[in-house]
Amino acid sequence: MHTNIEQLIRLRDPDTPPDSMAAAHVAQCAVCQQHLAELAGLGDELRALPGLEPPPGLWPDIVRRADQMQRRQGTQKRFAWALAASVVIGVSIAPWVGDATQQAAITPSRAETSALIRQSHALDQALHALAPDYRVMRARTANTIADLEDGVAAVDYELSSLGSEDRQGAQWRNELWRQRVDLMRSLYTVQYIQARYRGD
Amino acid sequence: MSAFSDIQIAAEIVSRAQAGDTRAQESLYRTFAPATYTLLRRLSGGPDLARDLLQNTFVAVLLNLGNYRNEAPLGYWIRRIAVNQAMMYFRSPWHRKRQALPEVPDHESFPKLVSTPQPDLTDLASAFACLDHAARTVVWLHEVEGYTHSEIGTLLGKSASYSKTRLARALETLRKWREDQDGHRPCIQISNS
Numbered sequence A: 001m002h003t004n005i006e007q008l009i010r011l012r013d014p015d016t017p018p019d020s021m022a023a024a025h026v027a028q029c030a031v032c033q034q035h036l037a038e039l040a041g042l043g044d045e046l047r048a049l050p051g052l053e054p055p056p057g058l059w060p061d062i063v064r065r066a067d068q069m070q071r072r073q074g075t076q077k078r079f080a081w082a083l084a085a086s087v088v089i090g091v092s093i094a095p096w097v098g099d100a101t102q103q104a105a106i107t108p109s110r111a112e113t114s115a116l117i118r119q120s121h122a123l124d125q126a127l128h129a130l131a132p133d134y135r136v137m138r139a140r141t142a143n144t145i146a147d148l149e150d151g152v153a154a155v156d157y158e159l160s161s162l163g164s165e166d167r168q169g170a171q172w173r174n175e176l177w178r179q180r181v182d183l184m185r186s187l188y189t190v191q192y193i194q195a196r197y198r199g200d
Numbered sequence B: 001m002s003a004f005s006d007i008q009i010a011a012e013i014v015s016r017a018q019a020g021d022t023r024a025q026e027s028l029y030r031t032f033a034p035a036t037y038t039l040l041r042r043l044s045g046g047p048d049l050a051r052d053l054l055q056n057t058f059v060a061v062l063l064n065l066g067n068y069r070n071e072a073p074l075g076y077w078i079r080r081i082a083v084n085q086a087m088m089y090f091r092s093p094w095h096r097k098r099q100a101l102p103e104v105p106d107h108e109s110f111p112k113l114v115s116t117p118q119p120d121l122t123d124l125a126s127a128f129a130c131l132d133h134a135a136r137t138v139v140w141l142h143e144v145e146g147y148t149h150s151e152i153g154t155l156l157g158k159s160a161s162y163s164k165t166r167l168a169r170a171l172e173t174l175r176k177w178r179e180d181q182d183g184h185r186p187c188i189q190i191s192n193s
Helices: A005-011 A022-025 A030-049 A060-097 A099-106 A110-132 A139-159 A167-198 B011-018 B022-044 B047-067 B074-091 B124-129 B133-144 B148-157 B159-184
Strands: none
Touching: A005 A022, A005 A030, A005 B159, A022 A030, A022 B011, A030 B124, A030 B133, A030 B159, A060 A139, A060 B022, A110 B047, A139 A167, A139 B074, A167 B148, B011 B047, B011 B074, B022 B047, B022 B074, B022 B133, B047 B074, B074 B133, B074 B148, B124 B133, B133 B148, B133 B159, B148 B159
């Protein structure tokens, strides 16, 4: 009985512990050796595929979009600083207020963020279920959707590059999820209206 | 070996680009765009999506260049952003090509070519582009870019075993396609449904 494809792949994979039985079989089986050589050859051929040149003229668009997003991020950062400042003020006055629950009210709980994440995922699914048809759409609607999608992409990017989970990090994460939910709600509403307009 | 490993760029250009020098930023784009586009074209399977992802990648590069700390070669840093952009696209619910990552079936089945290569492009690149996106991702990142199965599994939100199995089956699909080519059998439409 010959080795199967997964055993053969494992034999040429440095990440995987060697399969001594499969190796012993391949060492004395011309069919499996040929099979293995063909698989290795495919990897070589893929690595040897020529590089591709990107379409010309993309750079000005990239610079323009980066500028737009930088402005958007600037607004978000100002908001974050304001938020952080309010946290600092809140924390610093907490001892005078003497109410231990004050701080908990300012710092979002994990449960609150989790609820936002669940809402966001539910909206993802709801939007998915709507199956928007981009071919039948007014230009203005398409632009609105594109702007909202850009907004969601920007929030997703921020979420993917979040660092420490300190109190400010938790505030910012919570705020980003809140923004995502808001954007997804708007996106869903526009798509829902669009679907009704199409008569789905 | 990854095309990114061969790309050299002067540290001075990187510093100037980080400081906001637009000519240096453009030079950086010109240096890394071909390798990035090639990677995105292989992962996405088509030129239009690859162009969009390339734009998104370099927008993200420009926005985050100040955070680059020389801990890894710049090419690898850009590659990571490009791969993340592609993965974000594949996960996004609102894009047209939304399809869940296929689970690896228990029985002996292999990924099918999801679209027909153009008749005059019956080379390996065309056949590769016809694999589904998860298969393309696993094969390209492992075989060409040198990612480990564990890294690929994490990117796809799956296990390392998933990556191994997908790799084995996708390579076997390509090998069988190659066998058909050698036997002068045409590359035929295979429905994914």
